[in-house]
Amino acid sequence: MQMRDTIRESVARRRQRPLVIEVRDELERMILHGEIAPGERLNENALAEQLGVSRGPVREAARSLEREGLVQAVANQGVFVRKLSIADALELYDLRAMMAGYLCGALAGRADGAIRAELRGLVEAMDRAIAAGDERRYFDLNLQFHDRIAEASGAERARALYSALCKEVRLMRLRVLQGEPSLRQSNEEHRRIVAAIEAGDAAAATAAGAGHHENGKKRLLDTIGQRDT
Structure with missing residues (x-):
């Protein structure tokens, strides 16, 4: 619970910029620090609750990360952290x-x-x-x-x-x-x-x-x- 509150506070403190950018940055940090592992599916509902936002910004942030090569969308399955070969x-x-x-x-x-x-x-x-x-x-x-x-x-x-x-x-x-x-x-x-x-x-x-x-x-x-x- 304490970790979830800390993440929410971190996102809230940085909201001078557009919310989608802040959510994208936080998801990127979580991926690059191994908090979301390669091959793991991004759970929109869980991430939205963890970050204290709606599902929309999480979905848009995931699309941005897909363009950068950090995640990939799989039809009918969801978005997964890319597992680099x-x-x-x-x-x-x-x-x-x-x-x-x-x-x-x-x-x-x-x-x-x-x-x-x-x-x-x-x-x-x-x-x-x-x-x-x-x-x-x-x-x-x-x-x-x-x-x-x-x-x-x-x-x-x-x-x-x-x-x-x-x-x-x-x-x-x-x-x-x-x-x-x-x-x-x-x-x-x-x-x-x-x-x-x-x-x-x-x-x-x-x-x-x-x-x-x-x-x-x-x-x-x-x-x-x-x-x-």
Whole structure:
């Protein structure tokens, strides 16, 4: 009951924007945090009650998420959180690596002291999350780190493409960012990205950004192999 009240209050506090957008954002958050699992059906009635809204905004929000690739409608069955295939995920990782490299390179040529300090702070915060064994906290900081690079890069078209690709890839997050060794390796790659950006070395930043996402693809493949043995 307390969790339901908290969600309702969260949605209500943000209602300066259209209600459908607020409901869409909350459903997206629930999906990306694994609160609604891949393959799970969206229950309009239950979600409407949980969010304190009617079914209409939930239905419209689901249509928006379908356009973004996070859910899919199945005739006569309903709307389900998309279950990303391994082949789809690998293709998305390749595309995201290209966009990430471009964004990191773009930021290296324009980063000021504020964004450099912010990125360093996020890497340090991820270190603390690893030490505390808090994978959820690490995941949230990881998203913030990459989002801030994209936002500060000044490359709006690349940022929009990267953001769309990330939302789909994040459906696989629980397969990839698990366990302290994986998290530590990932954060060391973040450090290399920040070092290249701070040095103003666009080529090195491009390579570090692309390489980080390529290594994420390798971690996914390693995880799949471990679970299949």
